[in-house]
Amino acid sequence: MKPASTADGIAILLFLFSVLGYIYFERPQVQDGEALNKTTATRNIAQRLEEGRHKCVIFWGSQSGTSERFAETLARECASMEVSTVRDSFAFWHQCFGGGFVRLRCRDLGQVSKSKFAMFILSTYGEGDPSDNTAGLWDWIERVKNDKLTLKELRYLAWGLGNSNYKYYNRIIDVVTDVLDAAGATPLIPKQKADDANSGTEEDFQSWKDDVFAMFRVMGFEERSFDYQLSIEVIFNAGPDDVKTVTQNISVHHQRSATCSEIVPLSIKSSRELFTTGDRNCIHLELDLSHRQVGYKTGDHIGIWPCNPEEEIDRLVDVLGLQSRRNHAFTIKMTCLHLAPFALTPEFKAFLLEISKSRNRYERLILSTHITLTLLPLSFVLESVPALQPRYYSISSSSVIAPRRIAITALVVNKTISGSLDTAIHGLTSNYILLAAKLPSNASVPTPSFQHTELVSLEGTKVFAHARKSKFKLPINSSTPLVLISAGTSFAPFRAFLVERAKLHAIGKSVGKTLFFFGCRSQDSDFIYKEEMKESLGQHLVAEHSANVLDMLDAGANMYICGRANMAREIDVKIEEAVKEAKGLKKVEPRAWTDALKKRGKWRADVWG
Numbered sequence: 001m002k003p004a005s006t007a008d009g010i011a012i013l014l015f016l017f018s019v020l021g022y023i024y025f026e027r028p029q030v031q032d033g034e035a036l037n038k039t040t041a042t043r044n045i046a047q048r049l050e051e052g053r054h055k056c057v058i059f060w061g062s063q064s065g066t067s068e069r070f071a072e073t074l075a076r077e078c079a080s081m082e083v084s085t086v087r088d089s090f091a092f093w094h095q096c097f098g099g100g101f102v103r104l105r106c107r108d109l110g111q112v113s114k115s116k117f118a119m120f121i122l123s124t125y126g127e128g129d130p131s132d133n134t135a136g137l138w139d140w141i142e143r144v145k146n147d148k149l150t151l152k153e154l155r156y157l158a159w160g161l162g163n164s165n166y167k168y169y170n171r172i173i174d175v176v177t178d179v180l181d182a183a184g185a186t187p188l189i190p191k192q193k194a195d196d197a198n199s200g201t202e203e204d205f206q207s208w209k210d211d212v213f214a215m216f217r218v219m220g221f222e223e224r225s226f227d228y229q230l231s232i233e234v235i236f237n238a239g240p241d242d243v244k245t246v247t248q249n250i251s252v253h254h255q256r257s258a259t260c261s262e263i264v265p266l267s268i269k270s271s272r273e274l275f276t277t278g279d280r281n282c283i284h285l286e287l288d289l290s291h292r293q294v295g296y297k298t299g300d301h302i303g304i305w306p307c308n309p310e311e312e313i314d315r316l317v318d319v320l321g322l323q324s325r326r327n328h329a330f331t332i333k334m335t336c337l338h339l340a341p342f343a344l345t346p347e348f349k350a351f352l353l354e355i356s357k358s359r360n361r362y363e364r365l366i367l368s369t370h371i372t373l374t375l376l377p378l379s380f381v382l383e384s385v386p387a388l389q390p391r392y393y394s395i396s397s398s399s400v401i402a403p404r405r406i407a408i409t410a411l412v413v414n415k416t417i418s419g420s421l422d423t424a425i426h427g428l429t430s431n432y433i434l435l436a437a438k439l440p441s442n443a444s445v446p447t448p449s450f451q452h453t454e455l456v457s458l459e460g461t462k463v464f465a466h467a468r469k470s471k472f473k474l475p476i477n478s479s480t481p482l483v484l485i486s487a488g489t490s491f492a493p494f495r496a497f498l499v500e501r502a503k504l505h506a507i508g509k510s511v512g513k514t515l516f517f518f519g520c521r522s523q524d525s526d527f528i529y530k531e532e533m534k535e536s537l538g539q540h541l542v543a544e545h546s547a548n549v550l551d552m553l554d555a556g557a558n559m560y561i562c563g564r565a566n567m568a569r570e571i572d573v574k575i576e577e578a579v580k581e582a583k584g585l586k587k588v589e590p591r592a593w594t595d596a597l598k599k600r601g602k603w604r605a606d607v608w609g
């Protein structure tokens with residue numbers, strides 16, 4: 001199947017087996033964006049669909065890359081459906097909602113004709129918030145709602161990504177579809193949601209995709225078997241690429257915005273181990289901001305950009321037979337991909353085709369250990385491997401005390417494989433931080449090696465990072481009392497809160513009472529920052545003290561919860577029970593009581609996991 005046009009059908013992929021091991025591919029919308037800027041092509045979605053004779057636009061809103069990956073997969077698989085009524089292929093293109101990519105105007109969605117449709121693949125983040133790159137769509141949705149706009153012609157499909165451990169489960173897709181429906185838009189099939197609570201997102205995608213493709217068949221689109229076409233041109237750079245290339249390339253993945261800073265290399269000033277015993281590591285790392293434009297405020301997050309471990313890069317290079325090209329960047333053209341053509345036997349080919357259609361078979365497959373294919377083309381790997389994403393860490397320093405230094409508190413995570421206890425799946429970034437911190441591992445399993453930090457160690461070890469604003473902020477008035485609840489490394493932002501308030505107290509400011517709950521596995525080994533807290537906080541820290549939270553909240557205290565989504569939800573329930581008992585309210589009112597605190601910004605949560 002030929003692409004409809006060069007700009008829409010072909011994306012240039014740049015694959016970097018760099019010395020730093022980054023894998024990068026240029027997103028179709030970047031390519032589109034460049035084309036748009038150069039030719040001043042229309043930003044009108046409806047017009048673009050007509051001009052390109054496309055059937056559909058896929059919108060994805062993603063914080064950590066999952067929605068983006070599924071949007072890519074869906075677009076690719078849709079290419080195997082022929083549109084019977086349109087001469088050209090069933091062409092899709094993608095649009096990122098802002099962040100410096102193509103800024104197509106959402107407001108034109110109302111003009112999309114009834115023969116076309118839109119797909120929305122949107123994740124929910126924070127506390128029921130849209131992802132950073134959904135800001136443009138979100139503004140438009142608010143306008144549709146507030147200005148009572150009509151969208152009678154618009155037909156759409158919607159799939160939400162979320163996790164039912166979070167209180168506002170899949171809120172974003174619900175809000176978006178409610179507004180679209182109220183404006184008269186028509187869902188082609190009912191919206192569906194993915195629940196990542198039990199790592200079910202992949203299966204939920206299969207299930208939704210099955211329904212979407214069933215609908216395509218009803219609409220008259222014909223499926224055809226699609227053999228992989230090795231029509232790619234690979235242009236290698238003449239020699240190995242250097243460190244600077246990587247800085248440029250990771251910047252393309254990330255756009256500076258109102259909430260996120262640019263990515264900068266930050267020198268490590270100091271590091272120390274926080275666990276006193278045991279086989280785990282929890283690292284306190286301090287990063288230097290002195291010569292950088294990047295700033296932060298107490299309670300913000302920092303995104304750390306890892307690289308791939310050397311062992312993994314070697315393995316991939318070996319599998320692809322690219323040992324001699326290991327450190328070379330190259331450019332290729334994108335093409336449509338399917339696994340089945342690489343099967344070694346007809347039976348296995350049939351099996352692969354079967355699992356691509358059946359959720360049950362797919363589930364069985366992912367429980368099996370491995371599949372054997374012929375040598376995979378490089379282009380297939382490029383299409384399938386998602387770009388590396390940063391991991392976020394709550395900043396554990398105070399911007400009042402250390403404005404040019406960012407501290408993070410990172411637990412090193414390793415998962416052992418059942419049946420092979422000496423083999424671990426390493427958490428990528430936390431092990432990367434462990435290596436950058438130059439601290440010994442407490443784990444019994446060997447740690448991976450990363451060249452990235454070694455290479456730049458000439459100027460002092462650095463990590464690539466960006467700062468991200470959060471809503472987890474101390475009250476402006478320091479005399480406001482606080483209730484803080486955390487467990488494990490979610491102590492991080494509270495370390496910043498507590499040292500800041502201790503400092504304010506030390507310089508004579510009025511500082512409200514702080515009630516601090518902290519959960520840890522063992523007081524002896526895991527009570528991180530124990531000594532520091534005792535020293536600096538004195539009377540203002542009441543660790544592990546079960547005083548009456550309600551009294552404090554009634555007296556105007558702010559409540560802050562940091563930790564796992566489950567913990568935050570349980571605290572909601574406990575407080576609501578306590579409110580009910582203490583105040584004798586009717587069943588629905590405790591929720592209204594806590595919701596009112598949240599609305600007034602008196603109850604905030606920084607929840608992950």
Ligand SMILES: Cc1cc2nc3c(=O)[nH]c(=O)nc-3n(C[C@H](O)[C@H](O)[C@H](O)COP(=O)(O)OP(=O)(O)OC[C@H]3O[C@@H](n4cnc5c(N)ncnc54)[C@H](O)[C@@H]3O)c2cc1C
Pocket residue numbers: 301391392393394395409410411412413414415425426427428429430431489490492607608609
């Ligand atoms: C807003 C926010 C703030 C945060 N703040 C902090 C903080 O202050 N401190 C902190 O320590 N963390 C914090 N986190 C968590 C942090 O971002 C990372 O998720 C954490 O460090 C793990 O990242 P990683 O790259 O090491 O692990 P990953 O590589 O992302 O792996 C995660 C887990 O999955 C397992 N795994 C990976 N690949 C596979 C596979 N193929 N099969 C099976 N299992 C696999 C790993 O063993 C590991 O247990 C925060 C997260 C968010 C969103």
Ligand SMILES: Cc1cc2nc3c(=O)[nH]c(=O)nc-3n(C[C@H](O)[C@H](O)[C@H](O)COP(=O)(O)O)c2cc1C
Pocket residue numbers: 061062063064065066067068123124125126127128129131161162163164166167168169170171196201607608609
């Ligand atoms: C910090 C954080 C906050 C989250 N908040 C919510 C939430 O409020 N509601 C929800 O349903 N899912 C929430 N999730 C789960 C994500 O939506 C889910 O993991 C999704 O697959 C992420 O997709 P993305 O990578 O495209 O952003 C949250 C995940 C994280 C890491």
